[in-house]
Amino acid sequence: MSTIPTGCQNGSVNLPDDHKSGFACFVGRPNAGKSTLTNALVGTKVAITSSKPQTTRHAIRGIVHRPDAQLVIVDTPGLHRPRTLLGQRLNDVVMSTWSEVDVIGFCVPADEKVGPGDKFIAQQLAKVSKRTPVFGVVTKTDVANPAMVAEQLVAMQSLMEFAEIIPVSAVDGFQVAKLSDLLVAQLPPGPPLYPEGELTDEPEVTLVAELVREAALEGVRDELPHSIAVVVEEMAFREGRDDLIDVYAELYVERSSQKGIVLGHKGERLKKVGSAARAQIEALLGVRVYLDLHVKVAKDWQRDPRQLRKLGF
Known part of the structure; x- marks a missing residue:
């Protein structure tokens, strides 16, 4: 990486002479386990997770502190064939990240067959693999039997030429430490880029908005997750x-019918969203939180450049 993050405090002492620092990113289809793996490597929750596709909408940085290295993991949105302006912008985030990192992990879940989406990503990655090492990462081995994992490892070999292929499970920790070692081995020598103890460079207000969106995604219909955006x-x-933070947030959907789904009967669903989100926000901030949520309609915001800017895309 050519740029050191602003606000970096390079006051670390007694660093080994061969200390390394740099950036890695995980790419893959939506719902390939990238965010869960990022959280496992960092050791805490810095990226929201959901069974719904396109959960990740920003390039979120999680920071892994080790005695011998500082590994900054950029969790990117799932790469897909876009159907909206939002989808295209998410893809642009992924593509621009590839050119800025030292190593890439291509995630494919162990319990799903390699498909056209994986082949499309492999074709794109082949263009950068000559200058940036690409590791194949078979995720979610905890939900697949050994035969399925072995079959997926073979299938990965046919996708492209990887520096190495490794099966992992972020849930039970299988080979997470080994993956960290493999990624760190590709980093250049250098001092830490972020202060000790800092786990992400995302502003707290952004993390809070993401936690509200994560809670809102649970239990909604498959077509709705793409249409939900949250602004604090x-x-x-x-x-x-000094013991209570007030948070006022707006949940945006694209149609009035979607607003009814998010609210639920007499607002019961929104109350559950607020309760779940508040617990996560209090854990993040370490203080009691009063959370005030409202649902608004921003018609077809995924296709409207002006509204996309307003919502932070």
Whole structure:
């Protein structure tokens, strides 16, 4: 990487002479386990996860601190054939990230056959693999039997030429440490890029919005997740209090019918979303939270450049 993040405090002492630092990214189809694997490597939750595709919408950086290295993992949206302007912009995020990292992990789940989407990604990665090492990562081995994992490893070999292929499970920790070692081995020598103890460079307000969206995604119809966006309008300690943060957030959908789904009967579903999100936000911030949620309609926002800008895309 040519640029060191702003605000970097390089005050580390007693670093080994061969200390390394740099960037890796995980790519793959939507719902290939990239965010869960990022969280497992970092050791805490920095990226939201869901069974719904296209959960990740930003390139989120998770920071792995080791005595011998600092590995910054960029979790990217799932690469897919876009049907909307939002989809194209998410793909652009992925493609631009590839050119900025030191090593790439191509994630394919162990319990799903290699398909056209994987082949499309492999074709794109082949263009950068000559200058950037690409590892094949067979994810979710905890939900596949050994024969399925072996079959997937063979299938991966036919996709493209990898530096190495490794099966892992972020859920039970299988070979997560080994994957970390493989990625670190590809990093250039250098001091830490981020202060000790910093686990992500995402602003807290962005993480809070993502936690609300994660809670809203659970239990909704398959077509709805793409249409949900969350904006935190205000987040601050309540006046005169240092033990309570007020968070006011808007959930945006594209149609009035979707608003009804998110609200639920007499607002019951939105209450459950608020309760689940508040627990996660309190764990993140380490303080009690008052969470105020409202649902608004932004008609066809995924296809509207002006509204995409307003929603942060």
